[in-house]
Amino acid sequence: MAVPTVDTLDNGLHVVVEEQPWNPGVSFTILVPAGAVNDPPELQGAASMLETWLWKGAGPRDARLFADSLDALGVRRQSGTGIEYTTFSASLLPEGLPAALELYADLLMRPRLPDDAFESVRSLALQELAAVEDQPMRKLMQHLRREAFTSSHGQPVEGTRETLEAMTPAVLRAEHARRYGPEGTIVAVAGGVEPGVVRRAVEAHFGAWRGGRAGEPPVALSKPHGFHVSQETEQVQIGLFYEDVPPGHYDFYAARLAASILSGGMSSRLFTEVREKRGLVYSVGASPGSVKGFGYLIAYAGTMPERASDTLEVIRQVISGLREGVTRAELDRAKVGLRADLVLAGESSRARAAALARDMFILGRARGLEEVEAEVMDVTLDRIDLFLSKHPYENPWVGTLGPVEVA
Amino acid sequence: MARVEFHEATLPNGLKVIAEVNPEAKSAAAGYFVRTGSRDEVAGEEGISHFLEHMVFKGSERRSAWDVNREFDEMGAKYNAFTNEEMTVFYGAVLPEFLPRLLDLLSDLMQPALREEDFESERKVILEEIALYRDRPDAVLFERAQRRYFGSHPLARPVLGTPESISRMRLAQMRSYHARRYLTGNMTLAFAGNLVWEEALLLAETMTSGWRRGKAPRNYPGFKPRPGLERDRFDKATQLYTTFVAPGVSARREERYTARVLAEILGDPDNGRLFWRLVDTGLAESAVAFHHEFDELGAFYVFAQGDPANEEAISEAVREELQRLRASGVSSEELGRAKLKAATSLVFAGETTLSRLFYVGANYSYTGRYEPLDAVRRWVLHLETYHVEELLEEHDFAETLEYRLVPTAKD
Numbered sequence: 063m064a065v066p067t068v069d070t071l072d073n074g075l076h077v078v079v080e081e082q083p084w085n086p087g088v089s090f091t092i093l094v095p096a097g098a099v100n101d102p103p104e105l106q107g108a109a110s111m112l113e114t115w116l117w118k119g120a121g122p123r124d125a126r127l128f129a130d131s132l133d134a135l136g137v138r139r140q141s142g143t144g145i146e147y148t149t150f151s152a153s154l155l156p157e158g159l160p161a162a163l164e165l166y167a168d169l170l171m172r173p174r175l176p177d178d179a180f181e182s183v184r185s186l187a188l189q190e191l192a193a194v195e196d197q198p199m200r201k202l203m204q205h206l207r208r209e210a211f212t213s214s215h216g217q218p219v220e221g222t223r224e225t226l227e228a229m230t231p232a233v234l235r236a237e238h239a240r241r242y243g244p245e246g247t248i249v250a251v252a253g254g255v256e257p258g259v260v261r262r263a264v265e266a267h268f269g270a271w272r273g274g275r276a277g278e279p280p281v282a283l284s285k286p287h288g289f290h291v292s293q294e295t296e297q298v299q300i301g302l303f304y305e306d307v308p309p310g311h312y313d314f315y316a317a318r319l320a321a322s323i324l325s326g327g328m329s330s331r332l333f334t335e336v337r338e339k340r341g342l343v344y345s346v347g348a349s350p351g352s353v354k355g356f357g358y359l360i361a362y363a364g365t366m367p368e369r370a371s372d373t374l375e376v377i378r379q380v381i382s383g384l385r386e387g388v389t390r391a392e393l394d395r396a397k398v399g400l401r402a403d404l405v406l407a408g409e410s411s412r413a414r415a416a417a418l419a420r421d422m423f424i425l426g427r428a429r430g431l432e433e434v435e436a437e438v439m440d441v442t443l444d445r446i447d448l449f450l451s452k453h454p455y456e457n458p459w460v461g462t463l464g465p466v467e468v469a
Numbered sequence: 470m471a472r473v474e475f476h477e478a479t480l481p482n483g484l485k486v487i488a489e490v491n492p493e494a495k496s497a498a499a500g501y502f503v504r505t506g507s508r509d510e511v512a513g514e515e516g517i518s519h520f521l522e523h524m525v526f527k528g529s530e531r532r533s534a535w536d537v538n539r540e541f542d543e544m545g546a547k548y549n550a551f552t553n554e555e556m557t558v559f560y561g562a563v564l565p566e567f568l569p570r571l572l573d574l575l576s577d578l579m580q581p582a583l584r585e586e587d588f589e590s591e592r593k594v595i596l597e598e599i600a601l602y603r604d605r606p607d608a609v610l611f612e613r614a615q616r617r618y619f620g621s622h623p624l625a626r627p628v629l630g631t632p633e634s635i636s637r638m639r640l641a642q643m644r645s646y647h648a649r650r651y652l653t654g655n656m657t658l659a660f661a662g663n664l665v666w667e668e669a670l671l672l673a674e675t676m677t678s679g680w681r682r683g684k685a686p687r688n689y690p691g692f693k694p695r696p697g698l699e700r701d702r703f704d705k706a707t708q709l710y711t712t713f714v715a716p717g718v719s720a721r722r723e724e725r726y727t728a729r730v731l732a733e734i735l736g737d738p739d740n741g742r743l744f745w746r747l748v749d750t751g752l753a754e755s756a757v758a759f760h761h762e763f764d765e766l767g768a769f770y771v772f773a774q775g776d777p778a779n780e781e782a783i784s785e786a787v788r789e790e791l792q793r794l795r796a797s798g799v800s801s802e803e804l805g806r807a808k809l810k811a812a813t814s815l816v817f818a819g820e821t822t823l824s825r826l827f828y829v830g831a832n833y834s835y836t837g838r839y840e841p842l843d844a845v846r847r848w849v850l851h852l853e854t855y856h857v858e859e860l861l862e863e864h865d866f867a868e869t870l871e872y873r874l875v876p877t878a879k880d
Contacts, residue, residue, distance in 0.1 A: 084493055087816045118749075125749065129740040133806035136813035139739060153817055182751025189754035189776050195707040196606050295705065296600040327542035328526070329535070338534060341593035344601055364601055395542040402545030402564055405495050409821040 065430040066418055067257045073271055075244035077264045078418045078428045079257040082411060088253030089153040089411035092166060093419040096241035097146040098219040099353070100276035104228070107221015108237045110143040111187045111229060116238075117141075118179035121168030125179070128165065135162050143219055145207075146278060146353055147423060153412055156255045160263040163249075167267035170242055180231045188227075191220040199364065202291065202299040202463040206360065209289055210303045210459045213282040215353055243273025248422045252414035281356040284459075291463040298370040298464030299362070302377065304455045306350060306357035309424045314357070315437045316449040321350045321359055322396035323388050324381065329395060331380050336363065342373045348381070354424055359455065370468045374460070385454035387447040400438050404431045475829075475839045476666045483653040483682050486673050487839065488660035489829045491822070497568040497662040498826040499669075500560030501579055502834045504657075505650040507630075508554045508623035509687055516630015517638060517646050519552040520595055524643065525559065526550070527587035529577045534587060540574050547823065554624050555687075555764050556834060562823045565663040569672055576676040579651060588640045596636070599629050606706040606874055607774070614872035617699055618714045622692045624763060653677070654684035659830035662822035689765050694868040704877040708754070709777040711873040713787055716864045717760050717767030720835040725762050726811075726849050727856050728864075732760040732769055733807045734799050734857075735790065740806070742794075746786050747773060753783050764835065769864070777876055784871060791866040798858045808852050815846045 066080040096109045119125045132139060135158035141150045150169070154162055194201050208216040249268070251260045283305070307313045325332050325348040336346045348361040361381060365373045407413045408431050418428045462468045477487045506518050527534040541548050541561065548561030548571075559578065561571050602608040612627050619625035630638075658677075660669050694716050718728040736743045736758020747756035753775030761768050771791075773783050818824050819842045832840055 085820065087813070087820060126740075126745065130802075130806060133740055133810055136809040138810065138813055138817070154813055155816065179749075182749065185751030185776075186748065186754055189708070189774075192776070193708050193754060193774065196705070198604050296603045297597070327546075328538035329542040334535070334538070337594060338538070338590075341590040342597075344594050344597035365597060366600055395539070395545075398545035399542060400545075402496075402547060402562075405564060406547055406562060406821065406823070409495060411820065412817070 066428040068422070068428055069261055071244065071265060071269055073244040073269065074246070075264070075268050075271065076248045076422055077261055078248060078250040078422055079255070079260045080252040080414055080418060080430070081255065081257060082253050085254040085411055086155070087153060087411055088156045088159055088251065088255045089151065089415040090249060090251040091415040091419040092150040092170065093248040093250070093423055094148045094170065094242055095146065095246040095278070095423065096148050096276060097144050098217045099146050099214050099278050100241060101214070101217055101221070103214070103217070104225060105233065105237065106217050106225040107187055107219070108229065108234060109148055109241070110219050110221065111183055111226070112234055112238055113141055113143045113148050114186055115175055115179065115183045115234065116169055116173045118176055118183070119174035121172045123168070131165055132162065137162055145215055145219065149416070149419065151412065151416065156253065159255055159260070163263045164267045171268070171271050173238065175231065175235055175238065177231050184226060184229060187221065188223065191223065191226065194220060198293065198295050198297070198299050198463055199362065202301050202461055203360070205289070205291055205463070206301045206303050206459060206461045209287070209461060210283055211281065212284050213279050215281055240274040241276040243275050244268060244271040245275035248419045250415045250419035250422065250428070252418060253411035278354055281353065286457045286459050288460040290467040291461070293463055293465070295464050296366065297364040298367050298462055298466065298468060299364050300370065300374050300377070300468070301461045302361040302381070303459040304359040304381070306359045307453065308355050308357045309352050311357070313449045313453070316441050316446045317357065318350060319393065319396045319400065319438070319441055319446055320384055320388070320450060321348055322399055323392045324348045324384065326396055326399045332361070332377065335380050336373060336376050340376065342369050342376065346377070352424065367464060367466045370462065370464065370466070374468055381455045384450050387450055388443070390443055393443055393446060397438060401435055404435050407431070473841070475841070477839065478670055480653070480674050480677065482677060482680055484673070484677050484680070485657045486670055487657060487829065487833055488664065488666050488669060489825055490664060490666055491662055494662040494822050496562050496822045497565045497660065497664045498560065498562040498822045499568065499572050499575060499658070499660050500558055500826050500830050501575060502657045502659060502830045503557040503651060504555065504655045504687070504834055505557055505685065506553050506555040507626045507628045509650060509685070510626065513634070514642060514646060515626060515634035516595070516628070517643055518557055519628055519630065520591070520635065520638065521643055521647060522550050522552045522557050523591050523595060524583055524588065525578050525581045527581065527584065527591065529580055529582050531577055537574070537578065544570055546571055552628055554626070554628060556831065558830070560823070560826060562826070568664055568669070572669070572672055573676060576673070580680070581647070583640060583644055583647070585640055588643070592635060592638070595629070596632055599632055599635065602629065604705060606703055606708070606710050609703060610710045610712055610872065610874045613701060614712045614714055614870065617872060618694065618768070618870045619692070620695055622690060623688060648681065650685050651681070652683040652685050653680050654682065657830060657834050659826055659833065661826040661829060687764070692766060694870065696868045696870055698871045700873045700875060702877045703874045706874055706876045709775055709780050709783065709873065709875055711773050711784060711871065713771040713791070713869050713871050715769045715866045715869040717769045718762065718860070718864070719765050719767050720762035721764070723848065724860060725760070725767060726845060727852060727860050728760040728767060728769070730804070730807050730811050730849065730852060731799070731857055731860060732758045733811060734803050735794060736771060737807065737810070742790050743771065743773070743787065746790055747783060752779050752786065756787070780873070780875060784873070791869060795861060795866050798861060799854060801854050804852065804854055804857060808849050811849050812846045815842050815849065818842060
């Protein structure tokens with residue numbers, strides 16, 4: 063397996079490359095550290111609106127010519143805004159990579175941000191916000207984050223009706239200047255391309271970039287508590303938020319393996335106890351998440367109102383039961399599962415580019431798959447049991463959404 | 470692209486076995502593609518294909534449900550199953566050394582025990598799954614539109630069934646459905662990735678020798694699209710959801726790739742005609758088009774979602790774009806861009822072992838042929854505007870059904 067190379071340009075931009083010589087394609091992810099977390103409170107939703115507005119023309123091209131130029135290189139693309147950053151991802155054939163990077167340099171460094179597109183960008187943002195109401199699980203997860211974090215990590219990526227309606231072109235342009243710059247931005251590339259080729263292209267097109275860097279505030283949390291969101295749905299959505307160890311921590315992979323024992327495969331504890339033995343739900347699970355310097359575990363389930371309190375009770379018991387430790391067989395299954403995940407992820411240039419960019423953002427370095435595998439394999443039964451006894455998963459924030467409040 | 474080699478064989482019991490072998494791959498995948506789905510259900514069986522897919526994981530005579538879950542996880546397998554109108558697929562991907570064990574497990578599961586207590590517990594899970602989708606307006610829209618568009622044709626039936634049909638279902642019905650549909654002549658066993666063909670074939674023969682033989686028929690009643698406009702209220706929606714359905718191309722015909730490129734010209738999410746008309750202008754939050762292939766026919770779908778206040782404007786804009794496509798076809802520039810993008814997607818469809826398994830297995834199940842991704846890619850790159858025009862002549866967007874879901878509160 064390949065070891066990623068990391069370079070930092072004079073202006074602070076990081077370039078990460080993992081060569082996959084067998085791969086006829088190449089993918090990249092450009093991560094810009096602008097997200098909900100550095101939206102000023104009165105401008106919530108700004109990072110997300112800005113991401114949409116960027117596509118309305120850049121450098122010498124208007125929006126349509128820009129899209130046509132990417133299409134002419136066969137570029138499949140996506141962009142998205144999250145809590146901490148905005149990503150721009152693309153997949154294409156390697157010979158088009160330098161030309162595609164040139165276009166993305168225009169997009170990030172020289173967007174036109176035209177006045178006449180601003181109202182349609184606002185209209186899209188308002189519709190996206192409204193659509194959250196039609197997605198019960200997504201809505202609950204948003205509430206859960208807002209309840210748990212008192213720092214800006216709890217701010218909604220989509221913004222609020224008030225902040226979106228108050229947004230102006232001048233304010234958003236200032237946000238672009240303040241938050242889009244080479245410092246903290248990561249260009250991560252994986253696929254059938256040599257690192258030297260990538261470095262030269264990034265240097266040529268992004269080397270002259272100057273711009274701001276907003277940074278992230280420290281995480282602050284409320285006291286764990288429960289809450290309910292009333293909505294006329296068929297199912298009650300249940301979400302639990304637990305504090306966990308941060309990425310880079312000695313026990314990070316012990317915690318990952320514990321999450322996998324809870325919810326990795328169909329023999330995992332939550333699936334077995336909640337769905338297989340009791341038939342309480344169709345979907346149940348727990349997934350680890352993190353922001354810079356802080357880790358959390360979110361458990362979720364959806365079930366009909368009359369079974370919601372049983373479901374919640376079983377989930378809480380299963381998760382707090384982790385403190386009693388795990389069996390060797392469970393740990394072995396979790397390890398082989400994570401190992402297979404790594405191998406399969408290694409087949410996909412898209413998955414690798416995204417993981418490298420995230421690694422670089424969260425940890426300040428990019429790891430090859432072998433290094434991650436070694437960290438996973440290093441976790442012994444004693445180590446995970448010791449971790450679980452010292453760090454019991456208890457006292458979560460608990461949220462429900464649905465027609466009845468769950469006791 | 471990696472040097473891949475294709476193999477196919479028919480076992481003495483009639484089971485078709487195929488493999489796309491790539492010695493450089495780091496993983497191996499296997500899947501049973503059973504040619505059965507909601508369209509093959511008879512009255513009283515609505516949702517039984519999908520319910521059976523769940524019951525398969527509850528074990529065989531040799532294995533309990535727990536054994537099944539444990540063994541998959543012991544291999545670190547990425548595995549699952551899905552059911553649609555015409556196909557039920559069980560698959561897994563593993564590190565190459567686990568392939569024999571994966572094959573043993575998957576094969577054993579094709580002859581499920583179907584135990585009464587598992588049936589009752591899984592019935593509840595299915596009812597929860599139905600409830601889950603009833604909270605999602607887009608899923609509700611597509612189910613209703615499909616029922617209306619296909620009318621009395623079997624493709625109209627919902628894959629999950631209904632709460633009523635699932636509540637009434639009996640285990641004996643499932644046994645008889647399994648005996649009727651899970652026959653060697655109605656299944657394909659597909660492999661992809663790093664494996665030795667001769668070994669895999671030999672194992673497959675041993676593991677499936679006692680299986681029930683035979684072919685399972687499928688009904689192909691005539692179909693006449695029923696154009697029109699339906700407008701339903703839905704109390705769980707706050708946004709407008711609308712879909713347009715028009716006749717397309719069957720999964721057995723090569724022209725399906727032309728149809729996909731045409732759908733891309735119309736409704737690519739970044740640069741399609743609908744994007745510029747509806748999303749770039751802020752009229753709708755999203756507006757996309759795609760082509761879906763069924764066994765003997767296909768369908769073009771347009772989907773748009775947005776502010777209910779724009780309901781008429783969105784509908785009008787989509788109609789005009791469909792009309793413009795009928796009247797003036799496509800330009801060679803936009804065809805050039807769309808086919809290049811489609812060709813790039815085909816390269817990435819070959820990236821992972823699991824996506825190759827789906828591609829090879831599903832195509833072969835429909836066509837009985839192996840179409841290498843490279844060949845399809847060349848085919849797509851050679852498309853000319855007259856291919857698209859021929860398609861437009863054959864498939865008339867005037868026969869479009871529009872189905873809208875609007876919030877109750879609005880009226």
